[in-house]
Amino acid sequence: MVTKKKVKPTKKIVKPVKVKAVKIKPVKVFKKPRRPVAVCILTGQTFKVSTAMLERQAKKYKFPSVQDYLQYYVCKDAIKSLKEGYTEIEIRNKHNCKDKTDLPMKFLKGYAPKIKDRARVKRREQRKATIDFINDPTPGKYILKPKEEAKFLDMKNPEHVRSLTHFSCARPQLFLNNDRTCNACDIYKLCCCPIRRRK
Secondary structure, eight states: OOOOOOOOOOOOOOOOOOOOOOOOOOOOOOOOOOOOEEEOTTTOOEEEOOHHHHHHHHHHTTOSSHHHHHHTOOOHHHHHHHHHTOOHHHHHHHHTOOOOOOOOHHHHHHHOTTOOOHHHHHHHHHHHHHHHHHSOOSTTSOOOOOGGGGGGOOTTSHHHHHHHHSSSOSOHHHHHHTTSOOTTOTTTTTOOOTTOOOO
């Protein structure tokens, strides 16, 4: 019998395949833009608003730009209180707001057109208070002296003359008509005016 020779299996040589590196571009993820936040300067509350609404409200309240509107933003509750007659200080005290930004009158009238000028009203109130205080006849308060009392000053009394001539001349017509001298003045000895002089 013929015997077959055992043949050793040959090893296959596999050449490495070169793979080209593929550059992968990073995928851009588009995030939604954040909505601007408006802070009320009278109540301190924060609100998320859209840019379209900001432009619309700025035009409604007669602001020159959206930035000015955001800087002096006032919420609906505060606008309602302003229209009811409350002042900025009262609204801030009610809501415990620590913001002390002064709201200009031109922007304040944009929010509440019928509001009165704060400075003018304050001046009127002060004027009325001073008139009431002066005309109050209760003792212990300041009362204007009637004009008739000035006619009864005794020009021979040194105290009266001193009180009259302490800051100004009591006889300016004599002083000017006599070459700025006190030669013709009858109260020269009692006078304490700083400009008194004789030749």
